[in-house]
Amino acid sequence: MKPHNYKDDEFIHLVYKGSKKDEMIEIPFRDIESMDLNKRGTPIPYTMSNVVNLERYMLLYWSPIIGSDSIILFLHLWEYCDRKSGVDICYPKINELALRMGKTAPTIRNILKKLEENNFIITIHRLNRLHNNKETSPIYKLRQTIPLISKEQYLKLPESLQKRHDDYMERFATGTDLEWFTYDSNETIESLKANGDKIISSKSREEIKAVLKREQEEEFIMANLGDDIKNTLIPNKEFLELLMDYNFSKASAEIYFQNSIVLYDSSIFTVHIITQSSSQKEFLENGLNEYQQSNLRKALDKIYEESIYDIKYFTAEQYIMKILKG
Structure with missing residues (x-):
């Protein structure tokens, strides 16, 4: 107490x-x-x-x-x-x-x-x-x-x-x-x-901001991930094309997922979708309707050839923090 x-x-x-x-x-x-x-x-x-x-x-x-x-x-x-x-x-x-x-x-x-x-x-x-x-x-x-x-x-x-x-x-x-x-x-x-x-130190937080400002977040993320997750990266262009195969229009696929980073943690059957902005992340978490969510899961199941248990969304800054925290 x-x-x-x-x-x-x-x-x-x-x-x-x-x-x-x-x-x-x-x-x-x-x-x-x-x-x-x-x-x-x-x-x-x-x-x-x-x-x-x-x-x-x-x-x-x-x-x-x-x-x-x-x-x-x-x-x-x-x-x-x-x-x-x-x-x-x-x-x-x-x-x-x-x-x-x-x-x-x-x-x-x-x-x-x-x-x-x-x-x-x-x-x-x-x-x-x-x-x-x-x-x-x-x-x-x-x-x-x-x-x-x-x-x-x-x-x-x-x-x-x-x-x-x-x-x-x-x-x-x-x-x-x-x-x-x-x-x-x-x-x-x-x-x-x-x-x-x-706890991430103030110095590390400033370094993260510098990485984001230089738009090198994908390079930083990939350099600091283990091979088991790093090798699951899907190029953004390929991901957008696959979404269109699963009933996303070209416009909606590009608006929702443009420049996003998609990775897969097979140990917990969870896909990580990393966005550039908090507004993009918030929309993906709360703005997709049930039909779009279902089609997204089908696309991810196809990519990773497994039944996906969960999808988690992060901003680039949040994901870099997650990496640094181990």
């Missing part, structure tokens, strides 16, 4: 694909909001008798593993959330956290990284749409339950704490075994990426 008055549409929320931050993946905010960190790893059971100001399990068993600073910072992050309303997302500035903790900003970042590696938080970066996509402070999605430590973390505890942990497991987690390896927080990020969309 998002914080009260949080204007998620003002920001581009993203994660980095690689450690070098060379590629950004935009994440829909609804995916962040609906993400349930409590399902990552095995949660410990919650009981009132086992709670002090800080959950005993975290105090006794996580503290030796991640350090007291990590635990205190985790508590600070919750102070930014309206827990009564179920909010588990916050966006404090690093410098403000540093002041609260009496630490340097780099130290706070290292602690946040440790919390994320152990599945207490997930960090989502942001670009501010209202300020020319300038990067601003990230948001943090917080776990509401305390995860069990892993088997290898358990073996790093002093023997006396291992015995206390054995007692805890016997009393509160009967039938639950410690997993050998800590749940990899990268799996959570990967699950977000699955529904994300690669």
Whole structure:
């Protein structure tokens, strides 16, 4: 659940694909909001008798593993959330956290990284749409339950704490075994990426505009496509002639499809028709009557010798974006 008055549409929320931050993946905010960190790893059971100001399990068993600073910072992050309303997302500035903790900003970042590696938080970066996509402070999605430590973390505890942990497991987690390896927080990020969309940089967008201005979009598209799709290109003249064989008049074929690029993705039985303008694309999507749509499909079935499942329309700019996004 998002914080009260949080204007998620003002920001581009993203994660980095690689450690070098060379590629950004935009994440829909609804995916962040609906993400349930409590399902990552095995949660410990919650009981009132086992709670002090800080959950005993975290105090006794996580503290030796991640350090007291990590635990205190985790508590600070919750102070930014309206827990009564179920909010588990916050966006404090690093410098403000540093002041609260009496630490340097780099130290706070290292602690946040440790919390994320152990599945207490997930960090989502942001670009501010209202300020020319300038990067601003990230948001943090917080776990509401305390995860069990892993088997290898358990073996790093002093023997006396291992015995206390054995007692805890016997009393509160009967039938639950410690997993050998800590749940990899990268799996959570990967699950977000699955529904994300690669962000195209401002520099790349300017390059695309230059390509369109020089009217070299077909050359660019063909140079950046795989052979499996590139080899399906139908010359525009040949395509127009075939449409006329399927009851399109010469005038309508030229008006609707002049200078369009036609490609076929056989993996999903889908034809891509790429237009030069958004008005041409909009007309093809909404202006063709049922008779024309049926004849277009028949023509495409003939060209590709398969039953076409779908036809998708793009402007040249949209298609180049699609290529760059992979």
